[in-house]
Amino acid sequence: MGTVESSPSVRASRCRAARFARTFACVLAVTLPGACRQADAARSGVTLAGSTSVQPFAERWAEEYTGGLVTVQSGGSTAGIKAVHDGTAQVGMSSRALHPEERTGLVETVVAYDAVAVIVHATNPVSSLSIAQLRAIYAGQLRFWSEVGGPHRPITVITREEGSGTRETFEHKVMGTSRIRTDALVTAYQGGLRKMVAEDRDAIGYLSLSRVTAGTKPLALDGIVPSESSVARAAYPLSRPFLFLTRGTPGDATAAFLRYVTSTAGQALAREEGLVPIMTAAP
């Protein structure tokens, strides 16, 4: 076996261990200096947190904004409101109107308008529903497409998860006191919801109008088709404001970013992404 110190297997494994340690140290040496640059660097930028409906647009604005570092987190409208109250984020994003008790101390800036579109599969013959029918479908009282003018097939109802601002808008404006049926499919992602509807010809769901793509089509509600003009005119029943919330007087970096978002350039980007810009909305 030889002596402990010089046996080849010991040497070989020590070589291996040393090599591993060296690579490790190299990797860390590359990344750790950044760590020493630490928290202040990360926090000197503007942080947005809140609604996942607003998040993709906030990220686009952040991408195009050249005035500094903007970080976007999700968490949901409610969490975003809380974050800006706590100071964890400089800007809270909300896809729903604030409750009275949430308003205290916060400044609401409308950055765009959005519509909650109700979508079905592109080949679905139904293209219009009344709010009452929509409510009945989601409550489980109407269960077949034939009851609203379509083929005799069971309706696959898809909804967002509890806590979602989009779901809250839908429940508030469509469901009222009725509850969404418990066997509805639930997803936490509006992109996923769109995909589910695009792949199932019996499906119905709701999501931001800006996210409707080929494969699905938005329904007219009470005769009104969701579009930039019907939302701007407040004619479409399911429109909602996208809000950026700040507490007290915003810092310079935050104020500059807000100015960009509400500027012509920022709003042009909003329209490009499918939102309704604030300028075209009725005063």
Place this chain on the structure above:
Amino acid sequence: MRLPERVIERMLLAAALSSVAGLTLIALYIAREGLPVVFDAGVGTFLASGTWAPTRGEYGLLPMIAGSAVLTVGALALGLPLGLGCAITLAELAPPRVRAILKPTIELLAGIPSVVYGFIGMEVLVPVIRDTPWLGGPGYSVLAASIVLAVMVLPTVIGISIDAIEAVPRTYREGARALGATQWQTITGVVLPAARSGIVAAAILGMGRAVGETMAVIMVAGNAVQLPGSLLDPVRTLTTNIALEMGYASGAHAQALFATGIVLFVIIMALNALAGLARGQVRERLRVTPDSRSGAAPKRKRRERVVPDARGPMPPLAGA
């Protein structure tokens, strides 16, 4: 830096206690965040109510508990026979060279992340179920989730079952063959009964894996808050309940999700304890039998037993 031996010993002890400390911390924090809501709503209501409407202040976990139970049963119903079959094939029937290829292949491929499993389930399995005439439904269902979970649980079941089967002493088989039994009779009559406690351990660990799985289930189960009535119904589990709503929840809603975590934690600990009992029996068997397959085998088997647990999709009970 020369530290006195005693200091080093203390430091090592501290390191050793880190896992216990971590576990305690986890239990403490989950309990601290979740218990208030449980007591507010009442433990009975919390566990037995069928209505989960947190934005209205209604917290009832029954559909999710049922969902977890149903999917676990489904996963085991599919995964246990198949896994056991593979284990028998690899341990008893396969020539060494074939085994040397197939066993690592299974274990290697088992390291695939659960999100990829879920993705494939979403892209392939769900449409197939939805479009098959005699199945139907939305596709996102108990069936889809059970199949995906069964595939994920297979490597765990196979690995541990193989160990259990190989631990059965050669003399048992030789005795049976000497009496004229076919290989199949030997397997079913002698080997499997002897390996029973190990196979039970495999099943329990598979169960733990299925109960703890989150990502793959979210992608294929449909997440409806209802007691599943058929294989084709969408379903929600304790784990997916947390993952689905955690992103948005705050206040009492978030606490309710932590409370879901408490229930999950308790169930996993119970399964852990059961698995530990079953595995204890396996170790007993190993130590007691003097005439196992070869002289060097016990040592190798002991190491092989522990390390497969630590490999690939392991540790066995955790999902991702």
Place this chain on the structure above:
Amino acid sequence: MAPHPPASAATGETSSTAAARLMHRVAITLLWSGTIGTVGILVFMVLFVFVRGLPHVTPHFLLGAPERAGAAGGIFPTIVATLYVTAIGVFVATPLGVGAAIHLAEYTREGRLTRLIRSGTESLAGIPSIIFGLFGFAFFVTQLGLGWSMLSGGLTLALMILPTIIRTSEEALKAVPREYREVAQSLGASKWQAIVRAVLPSASPGILTGVILGVGRAVSETAALIFTMGVALRVPTSLFDSGRSMSVHFYTLTMEGISDTMAYATASVLVVTILVINSAAYALLAHVTRQHRA
């Protein structure tokens, strides 16, 4: 629990023997089909992902930044984030885990304390990752105020891979023959010196296996990281930066239906990484086993 050989085999009747042989053949066929089927499913899954994904894994994909929230471009920030958070996890868990293993293997006898430690480790190993996510969020992100960051994610990961490292390291240490320690100590080394200079080097391939397995676990981790590391799509440059790991990015791409091609490509990178990591661990393990059998 001594099992009995099947009674029917002792009678030697012709018809039951023929029936038994038929049964045997049927069973064997079923078993082999099941096994081939299982391997087939697993191979199919990997190929399914590779066929649709690998063609899109270009150097630009690996080194470029994501565009339009991931619908185009590359996944470089996610690769960096994955490496960063995994490094933190391994950096924290390895000393702790190896230290724990040394304690268990070298410094104690089986007793109440070791049983407590072992059951603690086993239990920790079995906790689902969503619970780690909840805990990491409540403790690291909120209580300690670290926010969604590499640090929060890395510390959570460390807890998750700790049991793996403890287990494999302990086995590796136990496999080192006793003579190593005895010879070292007879040459004048203290117990600790003997461990560091004689036992650890010999055990290091085994320990390394555990670390590699931990890395594999960290790379596949999704649920825990979403709630502790956040989902920011930038290259993380500091411990307190949020970031998005590869698997979290893949999950987001999939669930949001952002882009199928990007999803498949990311999945391919993920699967290749895991396969490489697991193969390395397996090869190392085989080497260790061979070494000790010799």
